[in-house]
Amino acid sequence: MISLAGRDILHSWGKFVFTGIGLGLLIGVTLTMAGVYRGMVDDANVLLDNSGADLWVVQQDTLGPYAEPSSIYDDTYRGILGMSGVARAANVTYLTMQVRQQVDGGTRDVRAMVVGITPDGPGHPGQPGYLVDGRHLTRGHYEAVADIAAGFALGERIRIRRNEYTVVGLTRRMVSSGGDPMVFIPIKDAQEAQFLKDNDAIVMQRARTAQNPALNRPGVPGLLDAVIASQSTNPTVNAVLVQVKHGADPDAVAEPIRRWKRLTVYTRAQMQDILIKKLIATAAKQIAMFLVILAIVSAAIVAFIIYTLTMGKIREIAVLKLIGTKNRTIAAMILQQAIALGLIGFVVGKISATFWAPIFPKYVLLESGDAIRGFVAVMVICVLASVLAIRAALKVDPAEAIGG
Amino acid sequence: MDKQYSDSSERGIRIEGLKKRYGHGDTAVDALKGVDMYVAPGEVVGLVGPSGSGKTTMLKCLGAVIEPTAGRMTLGRDVIYDDGWKIPDLRTLRRDKIGFVFQAPYLIPFLNVTDNVALLPMLAGKSNAEARKQAIELLKALDVEHRSSAMPSQLSGGEQQRVSIARGLVNHPPVILADEPTAPLDSERAMAVIRILNQMARQFDTAIIVVTHDEKIIPTFKRIYHIRDGVTYEEAGEGRGFD
Numbered sequence: 001m002i003s004l005a006g007r008d009i010l011h012s013w014g015k016f017v018f019t020g021i022g023l024g025l026l027i028g029v030t031l032t033m034a035g036v037y038r039g040m041v042d043d044a045n046v047l048l049d050n051s052g053a054d055l056w057v058v059q060q061d062t063l064g065p066y067a068e069p070s071s072i073y074d075d076t077y078r079g080i081l082g083m084s085g086v087a088r089a090a091n092v093t094y095l096t097m098q099v100r101q102q103v104d105g106g107t108r109d110v111r112a113m114v115v116g117i118t119p120d121g122p123g124h125p126g127q128p129g130y131l132v133d134g135r136h137l138t139r140g141h142y143e144a145v146a147d148i149a150a151g152f153a154l155g156e157r158i159r160i161r162r163n164e165y166t167v168v169g170l171t172r173r174m175v176s177s178g179g180d181p182m183v184f185i186p187i188k189d190a191q192e193a194q195f196l197k198d199n200d201a202i203v204m205q206r207a208r209t210a211q212n213p214a215l216n217r218p219g220v221p222g223l224l225d226a227v228i229a230s231q232s233t234n235p236t237v238n239a240v241l242v243q244v245k246h247g248a249d250p251d252a253v254a255e256p257i258r259r260w261k262r263l264t265v266y267t268r269a270q271m272q273d274i275l276i277k278k279l280i281a282t283a284a285k286q287i288a289m290f291l292v293i294l295a296i297v298s299a300a301i302v303a304f305i306i307y308t309l310t311m312g313k314i315r316e317i318a319v320l321k322l323i324g325t326k327n328r329t330i331a332a333m334i335l336q337q338a339i340a341l342g343l344i345g346f347v348v349g350k351i352s353a354t355f356w357a358p359i360f361p362k363y364v365l366l367e368s369g370d371a372i373r374g375f376v377a378v379m380v381i382c383v384l385a386s387v388l389a390i391r392a393a394l395k396v397d398p399a400e401a402i403g404g
Numbered sequence: 405m406d407k408q409y410s411d412s413s414e415r416g417i418r419i420e421g422l423k424k425r426y427g428h429g430d431t432a433v434d435a436l437k438g439v440d441m442y443v444a445p446g447e448v449v450g451l452v453g454p455s456g457s458g459k460t461t462m463l464k465c466l467g468a469v470i471e472p473t474a475g476r477m478t479l480g481r482d483v484i485y486d487d488g489w490k491i492p493d494l495r496t497l498r499r500d501k502i503g504f505v506f507q508a509p510y511l512i513p514f515l516n517v518t519d520n521v522a523l524l525p526m527l528a529g530k531s532n533a534e535a536r537k538q539a540i541e542l543l544k545a546l547d548v549e550h551r552s553s554a555m556p557s558q559l560s561g562g563e564q565q566r567v568s569i570a571r572g573l574v575n576h577p578p579v580i581l582a583d584e585p586t587a588p589l590d591s592e593r594a595m596a597v598i599r600i601l602n603q604m605a606r607q608f609d610t611a612i613i614v615v616t617h618d619e620k621i622i623p624t625f626k627r628i629y630h631i632r633d634g635v636t637y638e639e640a641g642e643g644r645g646f647d
Binding site: 001002004007008010011012315316319320321322323324325326329397398399401402 | 467504526571583
């Protein structure tokens with residue numbers, strides 16, 4: 001028996017292929033939306049992986065340092081280093097801000113997550129895991145290591161707040177949970193940049209302090225200078241990143257830090273939970289809504305296309321039924337066409353998504369698993385969508401082939 | 405495999421007291437009021453009548469497409485209808501026992517000429533090669549073999565109608581119902597189609613009923629059934645030209 005569906009597709013292949021391409025672009029958008037969600041989750045995991053930490057020590061009762069502000073004193077890490085099970089500990093500060101780059105005849109602002117780290121070399125908590133060019137931070141001031149996605153070149157000078165930094169190293173896939181590229185600078189610079197005021201603001205603050213009789217007592221020499229000095233320094237960091245000793249249980253190491261240091265400590269699993277279930281939860285729901293709507297729209301379009309194609313063949317279907325074609329042969333013809341349309345659409349969609357995903361400003365992760373799930377969903381949608389057309393075809397009266 | 409009907413030496417179709425009523429109660433319309441007809445194997449008869457006389461209703465009843473209200477129909481020795489269908493599978497009956505030739509050829513536009521004709525034997529379970537061979541033989545007999553690879557849209561009106569006749573004949577049905585087969589054709593082509601139907605009726609021992617109100621072809625029938633207000637009247641035709 002010849003394939004009626006195949007012959008019909010070959011006969012009007014142009015219409016079929018163009019319809020498939022249209023559907024494919026829609027499927028491509030759906031796959032890309034799934035890729036955007038996967039990219040967000042991957043960015044969150046990458047942030048945790050790149051920190052090189054087993055524990056995050058943050059201000060008590062906060063979800064810091066990524067989901068909420070956290071502020072702890074920068075000498076806290078010394079006490080933590082002396083606790084049982086702790087291998088290494090380092091301060092870290094995160095600031096999401098605009099980093100200014102000098103370009104031909106002007107400037108370009110790059111949205112970046114500036115990370116203040118202790119320049120202790122690779123493997124230390126907070127350090128970029130690997131470099132693709134240049135070297136790690138070695139000096140205490142005005143050096144930077146940047147993710148290549150920021151678009152900075154080795155040796156280039158970039159501006160963070162009022163200070164300029166030389167890019168000494170380039171790394172890859174070091175991004176914030178929001179997908180912004182990271183720029184690593186020495187911790188002291190980051191602490192300064194976090195609360196750095198402009199000169200006018202400093203002058204005004206000093207004047208206000210001097211006018212405060214409680215802080216500028218005639219009989220207490222040096223008090224005003226001490227107060228002003230304390231106002232212009234920042235002794236806090238956002239978190240202390242802790243690596244535990246080999247074989248140590250992170251939960252067991254975390255417990256005494258919580259108890260004795262009066263700080264909140266998160267393990268990797270807890271931090272992952274915060275990032276994925278809290279920080280990107282709303283965005284994920286937004287994308288899920290888009291996916292549901294796109295799936296419904298795709299199903300409606302497939303149903304409409306198959307129904308229209310079938311309605312265009314009503315007379316032929318009536319003739320086929322009149323000359324003795326079985327209902328299941330007619331149903332199979334429509335079903336096969338729906339599946340073929342879905343196949344063309346999926347192939348076009350997958351190729352489209354693969355080509356345009358790298359163009360997106362944020363990371364789009366197209367997982368094979370999602371592609372397989374997408375393929376199954378497309379096939380199910382096509383089968384369901386063909387039901388309407390099959391019902392209509394089976395209702396066709398063979399008498400319609402006879403005039404009168 | 406579908407049920408195969410008994411081969412019969414008597415391949416004609418006989419209709420006795422066939423009635424068809426549409427609707428119920430006060431709105432009921434009697435389209436057929438007790439029609440009698442017999443068409444012998446190898447015979448071509450005309451069924452003529454004005455619009456609304458019941459021609460199409462009769463054709464649909466004969467084609468097992470709609471169910472009559474009462475009466476009896478036999479095809480060869482098989483009783484098809486006797487105040488109710490006596491054949492459980494009307495689809496197989498239509499496929500194996502009744503050939504259709506329509507006013508418009510209604511060829512399947514996405515199948516070429518050979519496959520349009522071969523589709524019926526394929527549906528009956530024959531292999532593709534066997535069905536195509538059978539189709540080619542018939543196309544040769546109808547002088548359209550040279551168009552066997554063409555798509556229907558590439559054929560002239562006369563060629564399409566010949567392919568349509570081939571499709572109606574391909575399973576060698578005992579009866580062919582032709583619904584206004586010459587309506588879209590000019591006189592020359594209309595006569596050619598009638599000539600072919602006569603040849604095929606004799607060659608395959610098939611009873612052919614031609615529904616028409618085409619004045620050009622009416623004189624070609626040896627027997628004519630006039631239908632008016634749901635009742636048939638038989639008369640001898642001129643029957644000229646095709647013996």
